[in-house]
Amino acid sequence: MARAAKKDAGNDTISLIPDDPNVPRPRLHKLIIKNFRAIGAQPVVIELDEIVVLVGPNNSGKSSILRAYDLVMKQGSNEGKLETEDFPNGIVDNAALPEIELQTIVFDKAPGDRWIGATEDGEMLIREKWTWSSPNVQPKRQGFDVQKGDWDDQVPWGAPAVANSRRPLPHRIEAFASPEIQASEISNLLMGILKDRIKTHKTGGEGQEKSDYDQLMESISNLQKNVVESTKAEIDVVEGQVSALLEKVFPKYRIKLDAKPEVDPEKTYTPFKASADLLMGPQDGYFSKVSQQGSGARRTLLWTALKFVSETKTPNDGGTRPHVLLLDEPEICLHPSAIREARTVLYDLPKTKTWQVMITTHSPVFIDLSRDNTTIVRVERAQDNAIHGVTLYRPNRSKLDDDDKRNLKALNVCDPYVNEFFFGGRVVIVEGDTEYTAFSLVRDLFPEKYRDLHVIRARGKGIIATIAKILNQFSSSYAILHDSDQPETDKGDKNPAWGMNSGILSAVNSASDSSAIRLVACIENFEAAMFEKAATSDKPYNALVRIRDDEALQTKVCGLLDALLDSNLPVPDGCIRWNALEQLEAGVAK
Template structure:
């Protein structure tokens, strides 16, 4: 069973309606949730765990602890052939038909209504299932995910990796995974033997946790963990004695970290959880999810288990090099042939890889009306680049990132300026280094003017305000339209104009300015209206290339005159001041 979408409203820091706070998981196994501090990213991760466990709500779980705010969860899941073969579902397959659409999607909602008395409490939880025959919600517990044993076993299990996990939390994760592995190892005949005689428990326990299986598991885990920390190895040891009861036969495992030098165990270095860095501990927990033998152990249909990994700031405590390696592992763990979906809340642009298939980026914002999510995935990127195959998209994205590896950093900005190359980049970065402004403005070097429409679509979709500075080249410059834009009718400038015009027509989005050098940067900065001492010199045109020339123009001409009154006659400076002043 896979999550297709999950919506949250009025839970902790999340508010503004389900329509504004829903993440689409369809065709995305790895999702990075981006946003400023305190916008509600961790609350969203916690929301699924809260939903899955059917946790009793507390006052602190209500948005702003206001009893008028009703907590809502809406979940869409897709059942597959494995789900229908599970005993708990197979017997009720016919009765489920009205709750499933032709794609086997199940849609449910849970509502928690606060009530006011001597203190705030909650009424009985209301549960709804979408009736595809009647095309509406039905207040019905049967068919509600997480509300009865029919579906509880099939729901993706949340594995929450906190920003600061304790030793107990790390051990809880490993024991949960090994328990699933143990269930897969247990044959039907063994289950019968267990019921017949407790004398069989020792023999069955060996089958559950046989040394070969545990050793294979450790080797697979360490293969990934040691790609991050080559000299450290995860070791497992039995934590306590078995409880000799029919209902509790499992072992409990503890984690310690063995240090190695040249392949030999180093006895002089402590191995406890407290003596290893937080980054290594969190990476170890994630590596525990990557064991190939568990991920592929689907021979017994009723033992297959899906997971959703909820990873809070995976970049914490890691060197940038290790961040990139962990990023690779995160995307690997949610490949289509494994039972994992991954939702990460992150502040690091280094964790994002927009070249990956089956991945999404979600930008979370907070404003007076509440929180809101904006999402892009590989299908959106492919459509925006107007290319047909995902292979072409990957090539295009790799070329863009090779040219400017800091593109992903712009997804965290409040505003961006889209420029076509290094000419404007040198001057813009120099200007923002010298002039103190209150805005968070990021400069995006698009590499070529032809890429600007693509980035316009991305920032528009992310609800990030963007401005454009480009050359008119051979396109005819006409009078401004009603929006104050130059209505180009030819060239790539036409596409830039059309996207700007489309964004200006949106009621819930603030788009920026469109500035143009006519016909290109150099002649536009040699106009007669510019003071002679501020003009772009012909001497630069005869020197060693554009980036070098623009650097001279900035360093020798513009920078020394930033405080002069005449500087406003220079187009690029006028453009920048307009952008800074634009509301």
């Protein structure tokens, strides 16, 4: 869309809500944080998508990232100030002041050409930055002037309150917020929907050109302008009389009353009181405030409200403000059977076209790679104790085709914990249940040796390449163990399972450094390679019993696992390292 640097007639305020309902709402593009709490001089860069999942160990800074956007949106209030503890190491150092940069993509009515940059895709981009010089003071806000290529003390959209109304509205829900804060946020979610519906209501039906609310706001705005115009003579008298008194002390000084009408008529009128009370109780019984309910009831009501928001149709007149949900640990207080439903609710929110979601989680269940709108960021402390944020996965970089997405959707259903590899550690992909059981057993038998091992069960040879494509985005080193199978079936036909070897090799070769990926095949399958004959039934259970009771077999399985983790170690008999189909063919032919 062409750039649109417009101003409303008669004032300098600009709405980011497009007039055309087909034009997308503004959205957050990037959040850059440094020198904030445990985040040091090395910036943490969060690339925002419709869904952003922050993973990482406890106390690694994930919640600080959620806090960052909420913080800049509260500038002008006490909540927009920092405390001494928010500065690195609790020390105010002028060379390392807390700084947060926010990049917002806009589509219509941007605040002037000097502020409009562009993303790699050519979308209009506004950059703003906040710097805190000391505790308990408001931050210095700057805008990036693209015409001079530097930060400027003048800012897009002017005053903080006006600027905040032009960005997505944050809804921050902390993991252990007070009952009052949780109740307030649930109420805000529901009231937001109600207010949106009021703003689009038309008493005269669809034939009515403007909504009742728009007509009211227009009337209030006109009234304000008329009042100011009608009192202009009185204003002139006041200016003259005060100026005459002022000149006796300060010769040739005068005053001027800048009595413009209020630019935001919504400040003049609201259909509801500032804070609505949300009550809950049994039908025909006593309804008490939600803040007085138990934590389980409040959390359940939160998910109910979010589900309602996700299923509520967006008004089609372009009047709905964009929102961003900032949610700490959504798995808290959820019954296992409710986790999948909660994940669906979160992933459905962006379908309304007005929501983005950023969560922190320790649960791989809240990662759904079958969607096209998910970014995974791992937040962790390095050896120097500095916080780092690494984008592990973005859909537009994964090169997943439709078959890959179907594979991931099926895998999410079969194994909700498959995404554990995003949480760090050494990764080994295996094809099926038997090898997964074998490696899981030796990991439990030797916990110190394999403490950080993640075994990914692909649940089928065809899914191995899909998982490898995902790992290629962020892991420079991982291992794959699969069955070689035979080139032909017993009937002499081409074996489809053999053909999958090419797909696995292709996925490995697409990595930035394929030599760091350890690719091992079992000739002809895992059972034959380890046990010298395949079990006819209950393969995983039989494998567990045999390995548990046979020390020599334990040693052999450990040898295979060690060879997968270290390319310098030899693979056991019955297995082969390979990086070309000719090698694999030769190994099978022996």
